Amino acid sequence: MIHHHARATPAAHPARTAPAELRGHLNAHLAGAARAWLGRALDEAADHPGTHGPISVWELRLAEAGRRCGPEHADAVRVLILHAARADTDALTRVYRQGTADERRAVLHALPHLVPGPDALHLVEDALRTNDTRLVAAALGPYGARRLASHDWRHAVLKCLFTGVRVDEITDLARRAHGDSELARMLGDFAEERTAAGRPVPEDLYRVLALTAPPPADENGIDGKES
Template identity: 45%
Template sequence: MTPPPAPRTDDLLAALGQEWPAEARRDVAADPATLARHFASAGRRAGRAPLPDLPGWSADEAARAVLLAALPPDAVAAQVADLYRYGDADEKRAVLKALPLLPLGAEAVPLLHDAIRTNDPRLVAAALGPCARHLDRAAWRQAVLKCVFMGVPLAAVDRLEERADAELAGMLAAFAEERAAAGRPTPADATALLDRLTGGTPDRPTSEKEA
């Protein structure tokens, strides 16, 4: 299953259906210094309810993404780095989810690496969205394996089928073998990916269904 494409700013605003995000967006576009204040208050002003029209997004995440997308291009990198560095887990996740809307390339990589190093499955999953294309293959493989270890559904990984390779298959096979030796199953989606990568060869480690 492929994750849905990142929503556009207009999609986020429409799903929110509130006046405050649009007003705050105008403030940020006119004066980027107002971003920190609006960003911090997004949970209170927009709420934290899931958005039915945007599965996987909450109202505060959508509002924060709208605010970040309003920044002038020359202010994006510094503002994003600061908001991520000093933010709580919800704010960090909102920054990660907003990255596809922003004019960032390699500047986003330190944020992705930081998120992947955490033990917060929500941050790990958010780091493997569309901007994970900027991760080198070694870092990306390790991040996918961490998803499997933490129980993060692989459906969250952008371009999984495109980027998965024989080396990832070897890592998954070794992981599955360790789990089998410990009497623990491998997540079904990881077993299915391993089957696709290896053609379901009989000498692979025992799958969850076979355990």
């Protein structure tokens, strides 16, 4: 079997979409055999979340999700398998460490659905140390947006601008950037450095810079509104 996958229509974002809705989206888009495979994989994961022998059965399914359902659906499928298996931080860490880049990305997408506290932050930090832009973007999903410390978050935003990750990928960008004068300074310095080198400043930089502006005096105290 050789896969020639057509480019997919924009899928539901696997980190920002509730698992039930992701499932509905996949059921509507997967072909019959892939849909049946997914149904079995989710049932198995729900019934046998623990390890049987050297590897749990849902981890096998996680590894083969791309070739079973197509790379365009693999992220969502993997998030659903992790969710069905109720993977905790230890399991997510193991899967991330033993995973391909695609599997690691799926773990990052699954964090907001599975980890209520800050325990999995080390995975986000690991992803931000890579130069794989797909991992960097996934690290800045809802979990990273909620949990990253200010310093790390600002560097991550800057890294997106450096590496060409669209800032639309950053969850809650407007809320976190709002009134962040340190981020504004870093963006300004970066723009200056680029200008001094005669190189173009990324368009997105000015968008983020505008978001850092403090609110007009009469709106002070209103937090969390996206402008």
